[in-house]
Amino acid sequence: MADAQDLLKFRELVEQSGLPEAEVKRHVRTFGEFFSTAKQGRTKFYAAGSVDLLKQIHDLTEHGTNVPSIRGILRGAQAGSPAVADLGMCVTLPAVGHAEQPAGESLTLGVLSDIGMLQASVRELQEEVALLRGQVKDHEQKIISHQQQLKLVRHEVEDRRMDALAERLERQEQPFWKRFVPGNAQKKL
Numbered sequence: 001m002a003d004a005q006d007l008l009k010f011r012e013l014v015e016q017s018g019l020p021e022a023e024v025k026r027h028v029r030t031f032g033e034f035f036s037t038a039k040q041g042r043t044k045f046y047a048a049g050s051v052d053l054l055k056q057i058h059d060l061t062e063h064g065t066n067v068p069s070i071r072g073i074l075r076g077a078q079a080g081s082p083a084v085a086d087l088g089m090c091v092t093l094p095a096v097g098h099a100e101q102p103a104g105e106s107l108t109l110g111v112l113s114d115i116g117m118l119q120a121s122v123r124e125l126q127e128e129v130a131l132l133r134g135q136v137k138d139h140e141q142k143i144i145s146h147q148q149q150l151k152l153v154r155h156e157v158e159d160r161r162m163d164a165l166a167e168r169l170e171r172q173e174q175p176f177w178k179r180f181v182p183g184n185a186q187k188k189l
Contacts, residue, residue, distance in 0.1 A: 007038060007045035017054040027057045030067060034074045064116035 008016065014024045028035060036047035053074075060070050 006048040008048060008050065009043065009045060013046050013050055013054070016051045017058075019054060019058055023058065024054060027054055031057060031070065031074065060112070062116075063112040064119050065112055 010024075010028075014021050017024060019027075031053075034053060035050050038045045057070060057074075060073065065073070
C-alpha cells in the first residue's frame with residue numbers, strides 16, 4: 001500500500017469523487033474487490049486510485065453498462081491487459097452469446113455510448129407502442145359503437161320498409177274505388 005497521505009477516508013473519497021454518498025456506498029459495496037483498502041483500528045482507508053475507479057464505474061453505469069460487464073472491464077484492467085490500460089479509450093467486456101467469440105472482446109466507450117442510446121431509443125419505442133395500443137383500443141371501441149348504431153339504423157329501416165309494405169298490401173286488398181276516396185269521405189258514403 002502507498003504512503004499514509006495517499007490513503008483516503010470514506011468521507012474524503014466521496015468529496016474527491018464528486019459523486020453522491022449513496023452512489024459511492026453502492027459502488028464500494030458492489031465492486032468492493034476492486035478497491036484497495038487498509039484498516040487502522042475501526043477506520044477503513046482507501047487508496048487514492050479509488051477516486052478514479054469510482055469515476056470510471058460511474059461513467060460505465062451512466063452509459064448503461066450492467067454490473068457483470070463492469071466487473072469484466074475492471075478484471076481486465078487489473079490484469080494489465082493492454083487493450084484496457086486506459087478505460088477512457090477502450091474497455092474489455094466478457095464474451096456473451098456465441099461460443100466462437102473469443103473471451104474478452106474489446107469495445108470502445110463510444111460503442112457503450114451507442115448501446116446506451118439504443119437502449120434509450122428502445123424504451124422510447126416501447127412507450128410509443130404502448131401509446132399506439134391505447135389509441136387502437138379506443139378506435140376499436142369507437143368502431144364497435146358505430147357498428148351497433150349501424151345495426152340499429154338497419155333495424156329501423158327494415159321496420160319502416162315492413163310497415164310500408166304492409167300498408168301497400170292493405171291498399172291492394174281494398175276495392176279500387178276506396179283507394180281514390182279519402183277515409184272521411186268513405187264514411188259519408
